[in-house]
Amino acid sequence: MSKTSEGGADSSTALAQATQTVTVPWYQQRVSNSYRRRQIWDKILKGLILVAVGLVLIPLLDMLYLFAYKGLTVISLSDLTESTTAGTGLGGGGIYNAITGSLLLLGISAAISVPLGIFSGVYMAEFAGEHNRYASIVRFFSDVLAGVPSIVLGYVGYLLFVLSAGWGYSALAGGLTLSILMLPYILRTTELSIKRVPDSIREGAIALGSTRTSMINKLTLRFAIPGIITGVMLAVSISFSETAPLLYTALFSNYPPTALLHQPVAYITGIVWTFSQMPGTGPHDLAYIASFVLLSLVFLVNFIARVVLKRFSKI
């Protein structure tokens, strides 16, 4: 198979190379083109990677800086306590209407999705066995739910709550739509957190004669709480970061909310959405303030979630 002459020629080249051991010091061997090329390539790629990191970090830091700077210089207490001036909607006043609106929406959506999500998570983690078909179906559809684009959910909320149920643009419509968005998140994180609690704890409790109910309530949940809270906080952060589900369910308003039905409400993301598109410093100022508030909230929630998780996972 091997052609002796070719093999011989190559082998003696290799042989010659190898015998260089004697005549050339080891650290000067093989500095051939291929070798230098490999080193250069390594350096180039490392440089490109650093460039990529910069390409991502620079816009991020620019965003943070811009909104922090603008937000802090423009903001004043009245901005948080006044509402956007009504009528021409040219953007004056503050974002109080949006803050109160967002809080109301958050309250409604959390009141629905958090209990639903946690109890569902408890069922999936504690009562549903490995081969429980119902649980698999629930899990599958929960994942499907998580994948529905937020604008589609907004449409659904409009068609279902604003139109069919006849609630009109309202906090309830918006809140309910948001809760559909939040549910899969809370369900999944609750399920995972409870599953992480070691079985030894469960067995210990049952061996002592406790019923499953009190065991779960008193023991397992307590261990799972840090994880559950983190999940809830992340879902909460999603709820006030979303716009699309609220555009046609809560609509928008220049006034703080006073009713659950038939009354549109404002929300912080809506401020950015509306006023970023208007020219002039007045509207933009409002958008800056709202962006600043949003980023602060996201930062805060993220930070707290991490701290909570770190602190309490040592139980």
Added chain:
Amino acid sequence: MSGNQELAQEDVATQDLMTPNDGTGTRGGSGFSIRDLNVFYRNLHVLKGISLEVEPHKITVFMGPSGCGKSTLVRVLNRMNDHVEGFRHTGQVLLDGKNIYDSDVDPVLLKTKVGMVFQKPNPFPISIYDNVSFGPKIHKTFKSKDALDVIVQQSLEKAGLWDEVKDRLKTSAMRLSGGQQQRLCIARAIATLPEVILFDEPASALDPGSTAKVEELMVALKKNYTVVLVTHNMQQAARVANKVVFLYKGDIVEIGEPPAMFENPKNPLTEKYISGHLT
């Protein structure tokens, strides 16, 4: 793949690719000269003032209880420690008279000259052939496929694995037993034509039969290479070593030769270790 017949023909032209001729029929023979080496991981002083000679064509053993610094010391020799955070050193480590930490030394090149076999066999999840040819392919040391085939074969022969795998070179390396995988790793290291081979507790994950094979291998390899072995197994050291360096907490306690060192240790610490009273 060349059969044994054809290789005999080639032998005349190529001799043994792995052991070039410098007149003595052996490799050039590299040795290390370590002079007052101190190693720090951040503020932890791991090796303290180490000075020793690693002689060519001999098996030098670094031995000692856990934490004595033997693994660190052996990893200095091929600069694997460079990647550890907080690594600092003072002193010199000379390979054939040249300090391996000089700025004009390429650490990547060094690793082709000083190969390493690890404690846990770590073949790549590719074929046996591809494992052994991995190094040569990267370093482009051979230009024709035939030459590469010869390298692979000779490396596997030197590692004592050729007969067992010659019919299944293209099968996955992961199918081999632990002992075979370790010999594959040895073959893989040999294929880059090193001068020195470092063994970091190569048999601690293997059964006694494979351990014996690896020890046999090391003894056979010292004819063409310089071998450094790290082990905590005293019997192993007694079996294979030409020189034993006993380390404790970063210091050299004693350097000696078996069997004398084991029967009449000069240092009380050594005595304690040998009798099993030191951990």
Added chain:
Amino acid sequence: MPKTPTSDRIYKYVTALLSGSALLFIFLILYVLIQYSYPSFVINGLKFFTTTAWNPALGSNIVTKDGFSIMQGSSFGFLVYIEGTLVTSALAILFGVPVSIAIAIFLTQIAPMKVRPPVSFLVELLAGIPSVVYGFWGILVLGPLLLDQIEPFLASHLSFIPGFAGPVYSYGLLDSGLILSLMIVPIVASISRDVMIQAPIEQREGAKALGLTDWEVTRKIVLPYAKTGIIGAIILGLGRALGETMAVALVGGGANLLLHSIYSPVNTLAAFMAISLDGAFTDPTSQDVYALVELAVILVVITMLVNIFARALVKQGFIRSSEGVVRV
């Protein structure tokens, strides 16, 4: 064996019932979407998929067709928007994936230990920024940057490449594509990082000991190991890009024509849906609304398929998404 105590059984059934809420929501969504898109499917039929115009013909008369009242001469087509969705997502992947993988490599191979947590944190922070804020930043910073500096440069120097010739606009495809790519980086990078960090260290050490450079170790050992996980991450990122609404609505420029060049205004399914619904209310026949809901159905089907595919890769056990569910 003693009977299960009643409290346990009540607990079990109550929680089981509440778990059904996920199913209920899905059912409601499907029901409503089908109900309100049905007229559009019937009336527009296959033309919907071949028409570029979106014309509610509000000024004309009401006539009947297929049992529904429609505006005479109205015609609805999704081509502009599906093109927008696909092209912006493709751009997002094109720009975002290499950068994300580079970041993952940076975080697992190159960066010194002290630098890794802060950079990781910053990358994850990117994931939390609301899309309207991205869009606002796009209006304030990226748009002018593109309009004044980058696009004129590209148009004058690269006009021989199809799609790069002018005229240039500030809000358009390039703008949207860049912002979208920024938005998918956190997902792709963090999943890639999670997978890459699991590459067995013995093999990386073994390769290094054989004299491979850092990049070679990454290329030959780590990346092949992480391949499937990275692909899954990319698909999840794609899902996110497909569903993204507000940022594109703000910087896309709102097009109703097919794309001309990389600077053209663009509209995606999601962005168009967000912008147009209120206008659609003026259609007395509601056909505009029905057509929009048909767009919603198409968007859901596309994202669903992408997500199912991604989940199939997850089931092979190669991805570990740290929160368990990744929001699209």
